Amino acid sequence: MKNLLQPVKRSIGSILVGGFALLAFVLLGSVQVSAQNYVPAAQADQILKDEINTMYAQLLNETPGSPNYNLYFSKVNYWAAIRNVLEQNPNVGDAITVSVSSMCYPSNTADCQNLPKADMQIVINDTKILLTQ
Numbered sequence: 001m002k003n004l005l006q007p008v009k010r011s012i013g014s015i016l017v018g019g020f021a022l023l024a025f026v027l028l029g030s031v032q033v034s035a036q037n038y039v040p041a042a043q044a045d046q047i048l049k050d051e052i053n054t055m056y057a058q059l060l061n062e063t064p065g066s067p068n069y070n071l072y073f074s075k076v077n078y079w080a081a082i083r084n085v086l087e088q089n090p091n092v093g094d095a096i097t098v099s100v101s102s103m104c105y106p107s108n109t110a111d112c113q114n115l116p117k118a119d120m121q122i123v124i125n126d127t128k129i130l131l132t133q
Contacts, residue, residue: 037133041090044131048079051130055079070105074115075123078103082127092131100124 038044055072062069081102085095103120104112115123 036093036128038092038096038131039133041086041092041095044092044095045083045086047130048083052076052079052083064106070115071119071123073105074103074119075126077112078123078127096124096127096131 039047055075059069059072059076062072078099081099082095085098086092089095089098100120103123104114106112114120
């Protein structure tokens with residue numbers, strides 16, 4: 001009988017350890033989500049307006065097609081899109097997410113080209129930092 005219970009004890013132990021790990025993961029995830037505290041929409045709009053003006057001035061000093069030009073152009077497009085979304089929906093977090101598709105750089109084609117994912121993440125992270133209280 002004792003030998004029959006050994007696998008059951010091991011299974012229960014594994015389930016408990018896995019359950020605690022899952023609980024810790026969920027709790028840490030909820031802390032990270034709740035830590036994202038954005039400024040009010042009106043303040044976000046003003047911050048982005050000022051940043052667009054600054055970035056546009058830098059954009060004029062760059063060579064079209066260079067990495068910096070593409071990055072600055074993408075930020076200007078993205079931030080302008082966020083401002084447009086904020087006019088309809090004052091939720092800053094939603095505006096940041098919804099506007100990601102506006103992040104592109106000019107090319108010889110009629111359409112904008114997507115930034116590489118690593119560059120897109122940099123722009124998103126920079127934006128979150130700008131708009132976090």
